[in-house]
Structures are given as structure tokens and as C-alpha cells.
Amino acid sequence: MNAKSAVRPTAVLITLVLAWCTTEASAEAKLKGKVSIDGSSTVAPITMAAAEIFQAQQPRVRVTVGISGTGGGFKKFLSDRKNLRTDISDASRPIKNSEMKRAAELGINFIEFPVAIDGIAVVIHPENHFCKSLTVEELKNIWKPGSTVNNWNQVRPGFPDLPLRLYGPGTDSGTFDYFTKEIVGEEKASRSDYTASESDNILVQGIAGDKGSLGYFGFSYFQANKKRLKLVGIDNGAGPVIPSLDIIRGGTYKPLSRPLFLYVSTDAVERPEVKAFLDFFFDNAKMIVEHPRVNYVALSDELYNIGRKRIENRISGSEYGPGKSGDLTDRYK
Amino acid sequence: MMRENTISTEYRDASDSNPDAMYNPRLDRRRFIGKIFAVFCACVTGIGVAVLAALLYRIFDEGWIYISTNFLTKFPSMLMPETSGVKSALYGTLWLVSITAIVSIPVGIGAAIYLEEFAPKNRLSRFIHTNIANLAGVPSIVYGILGLAMFVRWSNLGRSVLAGSLTLSLLILPVIIIASREALLGVPKTIRLAAFALGATRWQTVRAHVVPAALPGIITGIILALSRAIGEAAPLVMIGALSYVAFVPDGPMDEFMALPIQIYTWCDQPDPIFQHLAAAAIIVLLAVLLSMNAVAVALRAWQQRKSPW
Numbered sequence: 001m002n003a004k005s006a007v008r009p010t011a012v013l014i015t016l017v018l019a020w021c022t023t024e025a026s027a028e029a030k031l032k033g034k035v036s037i038d039g040s041s042t043v044a045p046i047t048m049a050a051a052e053i054f055q056a057q058q059p060r061v062r063v064t065v066g067i068s069g070t071g072g073g074f075k076k077f078l079s080d081r082k083n084l085r086t087d088i089s090d091a092s093r094p095i096k097n098s099e100m101k102r103a104a105e106l107g108i109n110f111i112e113f114p115v116a117i118d119g120i121a122v123v124i125h126p127e128n129h130f131c132k133s134l135t136v137e138e139l140k141n142i143w144k145p146g147s148t149v150n151n152w153n154q155v156r157p158g159f160p161d162l163p164l165r166l167y168g169p170g171t172d173s174g175t176f177d178y179f180t181k182e183i184v185g186e187e188k189a190s191r192s193d194y195t196a197s198e199s200d201n202i203l204v205q206g207i208a209g210d211k212g213s214l215g216y217f218g219f220s221y222f223q224a225n226k227k228r229l230k231l232v233g234i235d236n237g238a239g240p241v242i243p244s245l246d247i248i249r250g251g252t253y254k255p256l257s258r259p260l261f262l263y264v265s266t267d268a269v270e271r272p273e274v275k276a277f278l279d280f281f282f283d284n285a286k287m288i289v290e291h292p293r294v295n296y297v298a299l300s301d302e303l304y305n306i307g308r309k310r311i312e313n314r315i316s317g318s319e320y321g322p323g324k325s326g327d328l329t330d331r332y333k
Numbered sequence: 334m335m336r337e338n339t340i341s342t343e344y345r346d347a348s349d350s351n352p353d354a355m356y357n358p359r360l361d362r363r364r365f366i367g368k369i370f371a372v373f374c375a376c377v378t379g380i381g382v383a384v385l386a387a388l389l390y391r392i393f394d395e396g397w398i399y400i401s402t403n404f405l406t407k408f409p410s411m412l413m414p415e416t417s418g419v420k421s422a423l424y425g426t427l428w429l430v431s432i433t434a435i436v437s438i439p440v441g442i443g444a445a446i447y448l449e450e451f452a453p454k455n456r457l458s459r460f461i462h463t464n465i466a467n468l469a470g471v472p473s474i475v476y477g478i479l480g481l482a483m484f485v486r487w488s489n490l491g492r493s494v495l496a497g498s499l500t501l502s503l504l505i506l507p508v509i510i511i512a513s514r515e516a517l518l519g520v521p522k523t524i525r526l527a528a529f530a531l532g533a534t535r536w537q538t539v540r541a542h543v544v545p546a547a548l549p550g551i552i553t554g555i556i557l558a559l560s561r562a563i564g565e566a567a568p569l570v571m572i573g574a575l576s577y578v579a580f581v582p583d584g585p586m587d588e589f590m591a592l593p594i595q596i597y598t599w600c601d602q603p604d605p606i607f608q609h610l611a612a613a614a615i616i617v618l619l620a621v622l623l624s625m626n627a628v629a630v631a632l633r634a635w636q637q638r639k640s641p642w
Contacts, residue, residue, distance in 0.1 A: 012415070036588075045411065052410055062580045224604050
């Protein structure tokens with residue numbers, strides 16, 4: 001209750017300040033038009049927040065945000081029907097080669113830029129006192145396809161005899177793709193006998209109501225349900241790391257923190273309302289991303305400036321294509 | 334012989350001493366069974382009412398504090414949920430229901446009148462009737478897939494109010510047709526025969542006598558069907574409903590939000606305040622539904638008073 005009552009006034013204050021600052025800044029010509037956004041449910045809060053404040057100052061621009069998952073979002077972004085194509089795609093993973101191929105076939109050029117960092121939280125029931133951290137190897141043993149680990153005493157010798165029940169996002173989720181890739185080693189490779197739901201809320205309820213539970217989902221959902229869940233530290237060989245916003249920003253919470261992206265088609269950028277929306281986002285990126293109701297980790301100013309330049313100079317294509325590597329800043333430099 | 338005697342004696346004895354005796358055998362037992370049945374029915378009714386009451390209590394308990402004029406006139410807000418409203422969803426739903434009504438009512442009643450009054454009663458019309466009855470039981474998501482293919486893509490309507498309304502019309506047409514047919518069927522044959530006897534044509538008979546007499550039943554059917562349309566989320570999700578819309582459609586080609594989708598979107602948010610907003614939106618949806626029903630009840634009462642017999 002205390003945490004919540006603290007969040008609300010801060011949220012209201014920041015929103016009002018943000019709305020006030022930005023209205024002051026751009027009381028000029030009112031634009032008219034449409035900006036359609038669809039994609040990852042993880043990234044949606046960022047674009048929804050941006051849309052909300054943007055529309056306060058540009059009421060005649062109609063911004064719509066849909067949630068169809070990263071893959072579903074790219075399907076709409078790369079639709080064969082021009083009038084059904086979205087302008088901006090929310091993505092919690094970089095575009096796949098197959099999606100790039102489709103874009104090329106349809107003649108769609110896109111600009112890619114990172115907008116925030118998200119961590120995946122591995123959580124247990126708050127009354128589970130024996131499990132403080134898990135190694136990547138232990139997580140892999142639990143989650144790999146065909147795994148028969150069904151009791152905590154199989155996870156690590158010394159853990160008590162307690163049935164282990166697993167919760168995780170469904171297979172359409174970008175969080176699922178990311179977790180399986182980092183933990184199991186192969187994207188979408190996971191055991192299937194766990195409680196799967198696209199609704200993070202159902203996962204929170206399941207884990208909070210089950211003493212032997214273990215689950216994972218976006219860190220921001222943990223932030224909103226801190227009281228009902230307990231975080232597990234992740235040991236990637238360099239000792240256990242229990243994530244927090246600062247730790248995720250610092251880049252030591254590996255391998256379970258990830259960048260989030262927006263993709264915008266070069267055709268859409270030419271439209272003034274889309275350009276204005278993106279400019280608005282970059283002008284206020286830090287405040288939007290770290291708004292208490294959005295709760296992601298903002299990127300460095302350097303990376304936001306790089307994103308802005310990619311838009312200005314219409315630098316299209318992905319930095320995650322074949323033959324490219326390095327961490328976030330290196331890729332975009 | 335022996336047996337016949339016994340029976341007749343019994344019969345005579347009973348009728349002599351007490352005229353009710355022949356109805357008396359095991360009367361207490363029969364009455365007891367009757368009572369058990371009545372109690373059972375009352376319990377079953379009670380369960381239904383209790384579940385509904387619990388549901389309503391929970392919804393009002395969670396949502397009532399958010400009900401205000403602001404809730405109806407403000408757009409949804411993720412950043413400041415305290416100031417959220419359902420304006421876009423309410424207008425979207427009203428748009429959807431209006432266009433759905435405009436499309437489905439004439440088509441539905443027309444089809445029912447044709448099938449009941451004009452079509453020859455043969456195998457084909459029986460086949461059509463069976464199929465319509467089956468269509469009424471098809472899951473709504475299937476209509477969503479049909480709407481996506483037919484209206485959103487093939488007819489190039491996009492994810493517009495019109496595409497949504499046409500999809501919902503398809504969904505409720507079978508219900509309207511079946512209810513209207515039943516209502517027409519309920520009009521006594523004698524009415525038609527009397528009209529024919531006076532030289533009225535079939536069209537005159539249908540227009541002046543049969544349809545007015547069947548109207549209360551038809552209206553009930555339409556309202557039930559529209560009530561179903563107003564609460565449907567699945568077909569709208571299928572044709573590509575959005576999660577965040579903060580404007581009101583200007584025309585049938587605009588994108589939209591609907592109350593069931595808004596409720597679904599809010600239910601999916603982690604912060605508990607959104608569950609309260611969802612409950613408040615459910616109250617709004619119930620209010621819209623009840624006022625539609627009230628209009629129908631009034632219309633029906635008015636029509637019945639006008640009825641000549």
C-alpha cells in the first residue's frame with residue numbers, strides 16, 4: 001500500500017510536468033493525421049505513454065496503439081495491403097532475418113532504433129527462503145525441452161522436497177523468445193508443461209498463490225507487484241546478481257536484460273505527424289521511459305541521439321542482420 | 334373373477350365412504366415428491382441469482398467509486414489512470430451498435446418474413462432454416478475470422494467501425510431471423526385467413542396484420558441480439574482491435590475502441606487500479622445494455638396496447 005501510494009502522486013506529478021513542458025515547447029502549428037503503432041506488449045507502455053502526452057499537445061493527430069506481440073506487430077508492419085500497414089512497430093527483440101526478407105520483397109524500408117532496456121525478472125513465492133539465486137545452468141536444466149525437474153530438490157542438492165511449479169509467458173511473447181534464447185540457448189526451445197499465459201497479470205497471480213512456484217516475466221511487472229513476489233538472483237558465472245533498475249542500466253544483469261526497439265517505415269517518416277511523434281519521443285525519451293507507470297531503464301543520451309540521427313538521415317536497415325555483432329552501443333556507433 | 338371382484342369392491346368402498354378416496358393412494362408421498370421438486374427448483378434458481386448477485390456486488394464494489402461524469406467524458410490514460418475515462422470506448426460501442434442495428438434489423442426481419450410468409454415450404458427452405466439455426470451456434474471468433482477476410486481485407490474497409498459493425502451484423506443475423514420467424518409463427522393462422530377472405534393480397538396481409546401482431550416478439554429478438562453484439566470482444570479482437578485509442582470516431586471509416594475491448598485491455602494491466610477501472614467500465618456497459626432493454630420493453634408495451642386483439 002505504501003509503495004503504491006508513493007507511485008501515484010509521483011506519476012501524476014511527472015505526467016503533468018511532462019505535459020506542461022511539451023505544450024510550452026510546441027504551441028505552434030497544429031498537425032493533423034494518423035500514427036498507427038502495433039507490436040510487443042512489453043514495448044506498448046512506452047508508445048502508449050508517448051501517445052498520451054503527444055495527443056495532449058496535438059489533439060488532431062490520432063495515435064493508435066495495438067498489442068499483437070512483436071511477431072504479430074511485424075506482420076501488420078509488413079502487411080501486403082498498404083492500407084493495413086502500421087507506421088511504427090513495437091519490438092522487444094530485433095527484427096528477424098525472415099521478416100527482413102519480407103520487408104525487402106514488399107519494398108518496405110525501415111529505420112531501427114533502441115528505446116529502452118528491459119530486464120526479465122525470475123521470481124518465486126515470497127515465502128520461499130531457501131532459493132536466493134540460480135545459475136544460468138540450473139535455469140536451463142529446469143526450462144529446457146523435455147526437462148523432468150519437477151521438485152526443488154532436483155534443482156540443486158540441498159533444496160527441500162517441495163513440488164516445483166513453473167509459470168511463464170506463452171509462445172507468442174517476445175519475453176518467451178528472449179528467455180529461451182538466453183537461458184536454453186535456442187530460441188523458442190522450452191519445456192511445455194508449465195502454466196503459460198500471455199497475460200503477465202495471470203502469471204503474477206499464479207506465482208503469488210503457489211509456494212513452490214518459479215516463473216519469469218518482464219521486470220516492470222515485478223516492479224508493480226513487488227510485495228507479492230520475490231526476485232531470484234541470476235548467476236552467470238560471476239556471482240549472483242539481483243536485478244534493480246540501476247543494475248540493469250549498468251549492464252551487469254546478464255544475460256536477462258535486453259534492449260527494446262521501435263521500427264518505423266521510411267514512407268511513414270515522411271509524414272509530418274509521424275515525424276513529429278518521433279521527435280516528441282526523442283525530446284522526452286528519458287522521462288517517458290522512466291515514468292513510474294512505464295518503468296523501464298532509459299538508454300544513455302548518446303544512444304537516443306544516435307536514434308534521432310538515424311531518423312534525420314533516414315538510415316534504414318537493422319544493426320542485427322547477419323554478420324553484425326557487439327553490444328548495443330557498439331552496434332549503433 | 335377374484336381379482337375383478339376385489340377391484341370393484343375397493344372402488345365401491347372408496348366411492349361410498351369418501352368421494353376423494355380414489356385419488357388418495359400414496360398422496361402424502363406424492364405431495365412430498367412435489368415439495369422436493371419445488372425445493373430443488375428454488376435452489377437451482379437461488380444458485381443462479383446468487384452467482385449474479387456476487388458478480389454484481391464485486392463489480393459495483395470495485396468500480397462504483399470511479400463512476401462519475403468525468404469517467405464518461407475523459408479518454409483512457411495509462412499515465413494517470415485516476416483520471417481515466419471510457420469516452421472513446423463508449424462512443425465506439427454506440428457507433429458499432431447503431432450501424433449493426435441499421436444493417437442487421439432490416440436484413441434479419443426481411444429474411445424471416447420471406448422464409449415464413451412467402452417462401453414455398455419445401456426441402457430447400459427447410460435446409461436454409463436448419464442452417465440458420467446452426468449459424469446461431471457458431472462461436473463468435475469464427476465470425477471474426479470471416480469479418481477479417483471479407484470486410485477488412487477483401488472489401489478493403491480496413492480496421493474501421495464499418496468493418497466491425499458488419500462483422501457483428503453477421504454474428505447476430507441468425508438470432509434475429511430465428512426470433513422473428515418464431516414471432517411470425519406465433520401469429521394465429523386465422524388472422525391471415527380472415528385477411529385473405531376479405532380480398533387482401535399477401536403483401537397487404539403481412540404488412541397490416543401479421544407483422545404488427547408479431548412485432549413484440551420481433552423486438553425482443555432484436556434486443557437480445559443487439560445485447561449480444563454489444564458485449565462481444567472476440568470478433569473485434571480478431572479483426573484487429575486496438576489497445577489504446579484516445580479519440581472518437583468521426584465517421585464509419587475511422588478506427589475505434591469498444592467497451593469490451595477497453596475492459597479487456599484494462600484487466601490485462603498489472604497495477605490493481607486498472608482492475609477497478611475495468612469494473613467501472615463494466616458498469617457503464619451494463620447501463621448501456623439495460624437502457625437498450627428498457628427501450629425495448631417500452632416499445633413492446635406500446636405495440637401491445639395498439640394491438641387490435
